[in-house]
Each structure stands twice: as C-alpha cells, then as structure tokens.
Amino acid sequence: MTLISFPFSAILGWSASRHDAFSFCKRHYYYQYYPKFDSEHSVAKIQTLKGLTSRALAIGSLAHLGIEALLKRLEKSTAPIDLERFSAYMKQQAALFVQQNKFEEEYYKSGAVPDAAELGQAALDYVQQFLNSQRYAWISALPDATRKNWMIEPGGYGETRINDLKAYCKVDFLLQHNGITYIFDWKTGKEDPEKHAKQMLGYALFAHANLGVPFDQIELQLHYLSGTETQVHIGEGDLQKFEERVQSETQEMYSYCSNIESNIPLPKESFPMTEHERLCGYCKFRELCGRA
Numbered sequence: 001m002t003l004i005s006f007p008f009s010a011i012l013g014w015s016a017s018r019h020d021a022f023s024f025c026k027r028h029y030y031y032q033y034y035p036k037f038d039s040e041h042s043v044a045k046i047q048t049l050k051g052l053t054s055r056a057l058a059i060g061s062l063a064h065l066g067i068e069a070l071l072k073r074l075e076k077s078t079a080p081i082d083l084e085r086f087s088a089y090m091k092q093q094a095a096l097f098v099q100q101n102k103f104e105e106e107y108y109k110s111g112a113v114p115d116a117a118e119l120g121q122a123a124l125d126y127v128q129q130f131l132n133s134q135r136y137a138w139i140s141a142l143p144d145a146t147r148k149n150w151m152i153e154p155g156g157y158g159e160t161r162i163n164d165l166k167a168y169c170k171v172d173f174l175l176q177h178n179g180i181t182y183i184f185d186w187k188t189g190k191e192d193p194e195k196h197a198k199q200m201l202g203y204a205l206f207a208h209a210n211l212g213v214p215f216d217q218i219e220l221q222l223h224y225l226s227g228t229e230t231q232v233h234i235g236e237g238d239l240q241k242f243e244e245r246v247q248s249e250t251q252e253m254y255s256y257c258s259n260i261e262s263n264i265p266l267p268k269e270s271f272p273m274t275e276h277e278r279l280c281g282y283c284k285f286r287e288l289c290g291r292a
C-alpha cells in the first residue's frame, strides 16, 4: 500500500477536534492552537495547561496503547496472548503515563486524582473486551498476506486533502483484505454513533486521497470498546455533505487569521471568552481566564 504524503505548509488544517475547540470557545481555541502569539501568559504556562490530562483521557489513551500493542503482536504471531504478561505491560504503561502527565483533577483540585493501578485496570478491562470480541477473532483469522500492510496507529496526524483543503483524519487501524479497505476507530467514551459516524467519513476521504482507494471499496467500523460495533454506511450525498462541512468550517477558522497562508491569528481580543460560563468548568485554561 503506497501512502501519499504532502509537503509542509503552514496553513491551518481542518480536523474534527480543531473545529470542536473553535466551537467550544474562541479563547479556548486561541490558547490551544496559538499559544506562542499570546503576550499575556508565557508559552510554558499555556503549554502546561494544554498538556493537562484527565481520568477519561488517560483511560482512552492507555486502551488505545494496549490495542496497538496487541495488533502489532498479531502482525507477527497468532499465538495465544500471555494475559499475565500483558496485564503487567498495561500496569507499566499506566505507571509511566502517571509519571509523565499532569492531571486536571490534581491541578484544579476538581476531583480524586486517579492512580496508576486504577487507570491500568480500567484500560485493561477495555482491552480484554476487545480480546474477547468477534472482531479480534476475525482479525486473528485473516490470512498472513494481509498483515504486511496493516496501518496500526500510524505516526503523524493523518494529513490529507479534502477538496484541496488541508485536513487531518487519523485512523486507528486500517487493513486491506479481499479488495476491501477496512478502517477501524476504537472508542472508549460514551456511545454517540451519529456524531462518531460523521467523523468516520473523514477516514474514508483519507483512504481515498492518500491511498487511492475507491469509496465503494471502503468499509468503516466504529468499534466501542464497551462491546458494540457499528458499520458506518456511506450514504448517497454523505461525502459531499462532509466535504461541504469541511469547506465551511475551514473558512470560519480562516476568518480568525490575519494571515491565512502563514496561519497567523488575529489579536487575542478577537477570540472572545465564552458567555456560557458553565463550559469553563470543563476547560483546561480556566486559570488564565480567572474562571477556575
């Protein structure tokens, strides 16, 4: 499988998470994407807050890490997993995660600070659900030849082009079998098939633009690690609607740039703080806005 890559460009790239931040609060978006332009707070301070994690995020990251390790092993061997060793690996990863990250719950004293054992166990529970799933059995039974081209948590950000606009759509796992390109997204949070299905259309566009796969040879699977899996059907007009959405959301974000090509933002004052103060309780940057 040959993956097309793109030369560096400074212009902002659409992603579902970037536009989520933009919709949540313009000031939050500014701190998240333009910290070096702020003259009020140091870059180090903003980066510290930006890097805060939470129990939910930690469990999600660790579960993804566990599945990545399982699939990378499966690429080489279908021998049964040594669960004791795997559980020790997850504990070790959780301990490392706690060592290397600061928790929002601790920083803002907003809740009990999760410990490594609790996080490791919660992530392991998700990964075990996956190990017991029909999907894992199906992947394990695939012919050896398919394993050469697995794309497991690929590096980078999944840069692609949607109607010539820069965009980021990073897949969790992609494989090709019998002429079909299967794309999987692992989810640990609350099930929201409608919202998540829309995000997955971006992965279809990624496979089309970066791998040259025709749309009718793509199968999208939304896999909730709580135990359910939904196939996302690409309906007539869905991709066009998605492209139009990317187009209009990119234009909205461009309108907050003083220089679009170089991705220079307007002055901070142009990024107002949200009027919905209840949202600030969910924001990592609340200290900077005096809303902690």
Ligand code: SF4
Pocket (backbone or CB within 6 Å): 024, 025, 026, 027, 028, 029, 031, 272, 273, 274, 279, 280, 283, 284, 285, 286, 287, 289, 291
């Ligand atoms: S604390 Fe509130 S106003 Fe400030 S960036 Fe966060 S969401 Fe926006």
